[in-house]
Amino acid sequence: MTQAVQSEIYNYIKQNExxxxxYIEKLGSFGRLSEGGIVRPVYSDQWFAAHRQLADWMAEAGLEVRADAVGNLWGLHGRKSAGKGYASGSHLDTVKEGGKYDGGLGILAALAAIRFLKELYGEPRLPLEVVALCEEEGSRFSKTFLGSRAITGTLPAEELDENRDAEGISVAEAARACGFNPAQLDSARRTDLAGFIELHIEQGRLLDDVKLEVGIVQAITGTRHMTVTFDGQADHAGTTPMDLRSDALVAAAQAITNINAIALKMGRPAVATVGKLSIEPGATNIVPARVVMTVDMRHSEPDKKAFLICQVEQACRTAAATQRVEVTFEREMDRIPAQMSPEIINLLKATADELGISNMAMVSGAGHDSQVVVEQIPTGMIFVPSKSGRSHSRAEYTPLDQILPGIAVLAQALYKLAY
Ligand SMILES: [Zn+2]
Structure with missing residues (x-):
């Protein structure tokens, strides 16, 4: 590609910022609370209104618009018959009181990129598609990645009826209420894509700290969720001497301190978090008999993730033995680390370098649709900065001038792939 074409796309993006x-302001108004956060769970009224808005924008941009069986919204530019094409997008749902960039920005970046490419260069050699994936966050139903699992054929049909929200409404019922046809789940599977690129806010503070424009994601961290239960003995807080107690909370406290130290010692990107704790019987004058706590452990390398889990379990056993309490473990969720596709990583890196956009290789500490898609389709991710690393919060923010470089890399990469 000539230098002229390169700067042409980036300039066009800047002119049309x-x-x-x-797009960002309008999409962020669907589900916005008066105090600022956004609540847009999948298939809710606000979600559906955002879905219709996106469909209108795609149609206005001249894309061929369709929703699949679970409500993933696709906008096609080019001819399907031309061969395997490329898709870009992210998820439309939000966490409870989330921000307007998580997910939404990836859809809008793809829409803008493909719209601008169409305006500048017309018909592509291979088809390009924008996708708004219906669900990723798990904020309505207990299971996550509904949209990406549907397109990769890894969503079991039973789950549509069995997975229910707090009101007892199943995924299938909620999808049907929006006019989708979840009985046709198989038809949502995409085997005709040669690649997928997702732009997303970092949701961490690394890019913002080092003042670089984009992150090229190498891998998405593996996550293990575990519930740890310490069983001691409830005793009178006044009459039971310290040396005769089996205090479940003291054991948990020792374990928590050690879990923190283990991840810290392993160094980045290892993280381990105890985020939830329940104490029984939970009274001022009773020695705690039982503590149930959650542990979230993440690492991008499988062997180091296994090492982290092993160390954490050992720390819990040691703390339990010291306090003469029992400890049991329950595995709640286990996602293996996902390596992004080398060919897409190389393309994104080369494209950013050619455009003079500062970039760094990164590991994603958060889960993303791309980790599901990459199991079937060559996939890569572009990160743009998150102000102070804030995300899953109404404080989530990325200024427009820190968004444009990411869209330029995306548009340029799609140009190279499809034109
Ligand atoms: Zn997200």
Whole structure:
């Protein structure tokens, strides 16, 4: 590609930055609370209104619009018959009181990129598609990655009826209420894509700290969720001497301190978090008999993730033995680390370098649709900075001038792939 074409796309994006700003502001108004956060669980009224808005924008951009069986929204540019094409997008749902960039920005970046490519260069050699994946966050139903599991054929049909929200409404019922046809789940599977690129906010503070424009994701961290239960003995807090107690909370406290130290010592990107704790019987004057706590452990390398889990379990056993309490472990969730596709990583890196956009290789500490998609389709991710690393919060923010470089890399990469 000539230098002229390269700067042409980036310049066009800069000239049309108001389009991107309007997209972001408008999409962020669906589900916005008066105090600022956004609540947009899958298939809710607000979600569906956002879905219709996106469909309108895709149609206005001249894309061929369709929703699949679970409500993933696709906008096609080019001819399907031309061969395997490329898709870009992210998820439309939000966490409870989330921000307007998590997920939404990836859809809008793809829409803007493909719209601008169409305006500048017309018909591509291979088809390009924008996708708004219906669900990723698990904020309505207990299971996550509904959209990406549907397109990779890894969503079991039973789950649509068995997975229910707090009101007892199943995924299938909620999807049907929006006019989708979940009985046709198989038809949502995509075997005709040659690649997928997801732009997303970092949701961490590394890019913001080092003041670089984009992150090229190498891997998405593996996650293990575990419930640890310490069983001691409830005793009178006044009459039971310290040396005769089996205090479940003291054991948990020792374990928590050690879990923190283990991940810290392993170094980045290892993380381990105890985020939830329940104490029984939970009274001022009773020695705690039982503590149930959650542990979230993550690492991007499988062997180091296994090492982290092993160390954490050992720390819990040691703390339990010291306090003469029992400890049991329950595995709740286990996701193996996902390596992004080398060919897409190389393409994104080369494209950023050619555009003079500062970039760094990164590991994603958060889960993303890309970790599901990459199991079937060559996939890569572009990160743009998150102000102070804030995310899953109404404080989530990325200024427009820190969004444009990411969209430029995306648009340029799609140009190289499809034109
Ligand atoms: Zn997200």
């Amino acid at each position: 108001h389009v991107i700003e309007e």
